[in-house]
Amino acid sequence: MTVQQISVFLENKSGSLAKVFRTLSDAGIQLITSTLADTADYGVCRILCDNPEKAYSVLSKEGFSVTKTEVFAIVLDDRPGRAADAIACFAEGGISISYLYSFLYEGKGVLVFRTSEMEKAVALIAANGLVEAKL
Amino acid sequence: MRDTYPFGIASIPLDQCVRLHSSSGTTGNPTVVLHSAKDLHEWANALARSLWMVGCRPEDVFQNTSGYGMFTGGLGFQYAAEMLGMLTVPAGAGNTLRQLKFFTDFGTTVVHAIPSYAARLYEVMCQQGIDPRRDTKLKIMAIGAEPHSEDTRKRIEEMLGLKAYNSFGMSEMCGPGVAFECKEQNGMHIWEDYYIVEIVDPDTLEPVPEGEVGELVLTTLNREAMPLLRYRTRDLTRILPGKCPCGREHKRLDRMKGRSDDMIILKGVNIFPIQIETILAQYKDLASDFLITLNTVEDNDDMTVEVELSELANVDDYAYLQNLSKDITRKLRDEILVTPKVKLLPKGALPRSEGKAVRVKDLRKKY
Structure with missing residues (x-):
């Protein structure tokens, strides 16, 4: 999503x-x-x-x-290092991110990014248990 | 000339022609001008006479900063300067540091440059700590191929410590040497043993009264390969009334006041807006509106092309937007031979005009 x-x-x-x-x-x-x-x-x-x-x-x-x-929007738990973990799993999965930004939404961090490798990103999100934001 | 491109109006067999010059561009309806050996000799003679008129002599050293090749300011001045007997330095365009080294090493006394390049030469001289009065022997400069004002001439003369003379020509006639200023620096004598000169109203094509501005119409008198009868130059000017104190009887043309068509002259290169339009129309990501702005920045004339994006442009993608402007810049440069600044605009950003669209805004310092 x-x-x-x-x-x-x-x-x-x-x-x-x-x-x-x-x-x-x-x-x-x-x-x-x-x-x-x-x-x-x-x-x-x-x-x-x-x-x-x-x-x-x-x-x-x-x-x-x-x-x-x-674009993909990932919800992050409110503790240090979650953004680092999320980005690391994309780096390891070999997808390139063309831009990224983040903001707080309903008390949680949201990481938004764009990649041209959509299918790979979907698979990585599922494999790593990342949660997509419902905005 | 365009309809019969390339050789349709040659008046002698091609095997008697020894050179051709062609206008720039690949889409802007090029023209070809053919020359016999005698034509080249006559051309050199008219320009050599012009150079002699402003004080050039065989003991002078002449440096040409024009591009050689199709641009007639290169070979045209080369042959004329040789005919006069000067030592010639065919430096060609650009590489300003090398030009300055030639000035000092070879003792250049006469130089040919377009006005905007004269300013550039001075700028680099200042950077290099060269004082043109102390460190060079420059005394005469021929400036032309680019509209410029009396103020520009005076500034060039003050900067470089020499006399600058206005040169007028066009490749359709031959090139430089059609008309040239004498030492009075008040109007360019047009060589009436080479041309019949008329000034006409561009709308009615009737002659205008002497001294009034109109379109310059020329008939060649001694061309073999491509004589032209009543050629409409599209240049607007006037004949200065009265006699020149120098004693020459050849009529004097005033500075060019503009064009009766939409041709742009930038850095000595002729450009038609249609050439730019044709390139821009190749991009699906661009809308059809564009605006060409000509400006003088630090004594250098430059061109900005503003163009609107179409709905098909992906405005989320920076790399794409940057590559798009780079690609347009490169294609335009290949077509018009000068490098414009390309500015992408949101659609609808350019002012809409009623009736004929305004495609060119000329904010250059001139006239």
């Missing part, structure tokens, strides 16, 4: 990020988490929310360049 993430391509221009969040809020969409990565020329805002299908359609309609991506 993967979760759907919405990525929005942004110009490095003041107000462009504000417009994304305003568009989502006007559509009654609740954010779960978001990250913003930037290069010299542009930024990419990645969003998890309660209704990704609707988020995708309202953002597209507003003229944003948007992509829907399947």
Whole structure:
């Protein structure tokens, strides 16, 4: 079970990020988490929310360049070393992670990552007893 | 010329032609200009006369910083400088440190450069601690192939401690040496024993009154391989009224005021927006809107191409986005021969215009 993430391509221009969040809020969409990565020329805002299908359609309609991506979200027990264990098992399983971020959700740590080797990741998650988050 | 590409309008058999020059690009409707041996001799003669006019003599050392090959500023100046009897240094384009070494080692007195490269030469001289007045013998520079202002000329002259003369030409006529400034530095004498000169209204094609701006139309008088009758140059300029104090009777052209088509001249290279459009249209991840911005950054002209992403672009993937702009940059460079900055934009980011789309914004310092 993967979760759907919405990525929005942004110009490095003041107000462009504000417009994304305003568009989502006007559509009654609740954010779960978001990250913003930037290069010299542009930024990419990645969003998890309660209704990704609707988020995708309202953002597209507003003229944003948007992509829907399947990412994995793993729930981690609240004790030291769990993130290290989880990432180690992906490294040992030989899948490469293109990006990763984490946040707290309902009192638990959630690790979100993207890989192009989806099937391998699913197998590794099952084999290592990792729990996928239900957002 | 485009319709009959490559040899359709040759006026003599090809076996009597000894060279061709071709415009840049692979999609932008190239043109070919053929030359007989006599044509090359006449071309060299017109440019040698121009160089003599500004004070070049056989004892001078002439260094050419133009690219050789298809660009007529290379071989054109080479043959003319040899005909005049100067010692020539065919340095070619780029490698600024080597250019400076040649200046000092060979005692270069005359140099040919595009205006933006003149500024670059000075910049590197400063970095290397070279004072052009103290450490070189430079005294004359021919600048052309790129629109530039009187202020730019004055700055070049002050920086390098020499006299800079405006040179005008185009490959369709031969190359450099169509018109050239005399020591008065007020208008370029166009060689009327080589060309019939007309200035016309680009819309009505009627001649404009003397002194008014219009499109330059040229008829070649002594070309063998490819004579051209009333060739529309698309360059906008005017004839300066009155006589030149230097005594020459050949009419004087004012600085070029622009183009009657959408051709861009950047670093001496002719570029049509359609060439850029054709490349961008090959990408499914790009939308059809784009904007070319020309700017002067630290005395160097550069080009930025902004283009919108289409719905098919995967904006979640950085490596993909980076490779996309790199790939576009490389393909554009291969096509237009200068390296643009490519900037990806979200769709809808470029201003929409009513009617004809604005594809080119020219913010360069000039005129």
